[in-house]
Amino acid sequence: MKLKLTPRNIPARESGVTVGVTPRQARWRFVRFAVHQLAIRSRWRSAAKGEEICLVLLEGFCHVECDGQTHTLGPRGDVFSGYPHAIYLPPGTAFTVIAGARTLIAECAAPTKKRFPLRVITPEDCGFEIRGGGNATRQIVDIMPPAFAAHRLLICEVYTPGGNWSSYPPHKHDRDAPPAEVDLEETYYYRFRERDAFGVQRLYGPRDRPDETLTVRNGDLVLVRDGYHPFVAAHGYDAYYLNVLGGT
Secondary structure, three states: OOOEEOOOOOOOOOOEEEEEEOHHHHOOOOOEEEEEEEOOOOEEEEEOOOEEEEEEEEEEEEEEEEOOEEEEEEEEOOOOOOOOEEEEEOOOOEEEEEEOOOEEEEEEEEEOOOOOOOEEEOHHHOEEEEEOOHHHOEEEEEEEOOOOOOOOEEEEEEEEOOOOEEOOOOOOOOOOEOOOEOOEEEEEEEEEOOOOOOEEEEEEOOOOOOOEEEEEOOOOEEEEOOOEOOEEEOOOOOEEEEEEEEEO
């Protein structure tokens, strides 16, 4: 399995998964991730079977029907023009997403037998933090922080200005040794303001682990299995990534 997955180009009038990964494909236990493009007025029906799911609106406007209620997500022009709208769905929840415009929505999931309440997450609910300093300054927007009522999922959005580093200083979370370190699987889903923008993701060490340097572009998905994983946005290109973590 490659550590970087590139997106499919789907015409705006069509629906489908642009990029995604299952635990089996990733060769890990927990995190499942997919980005769905929904054409205007299209419907996507699914269910949280044995999983907790968080749907994060990346772009567009939609309604989510579940448990006899309808919840509205959006509108959101894109990830750079507004805070996130999301909905957390406990296991056993059947749902239908109805697109009011062309919509991109991220499906973040992990297996669980525990049941926490369904919750709509508005922009006002999302935390805000400026982390780091100098050219390691970035903005963190929490969607599902550690205090969120869920079992395995942790989700945030990270904005990295052009030329800056994030996930920095380098850190890792592949060893179960709390409180210093916990074992977590992780995905990075990238968006950029400019069409030709790019950034660089390092995946390395410690000791004799493989050393990878990945060029990431708009819509790419990176799997962080182990080791350190800092990212730098190329000068002049503001970057965004949706960060999904899951573990025991």
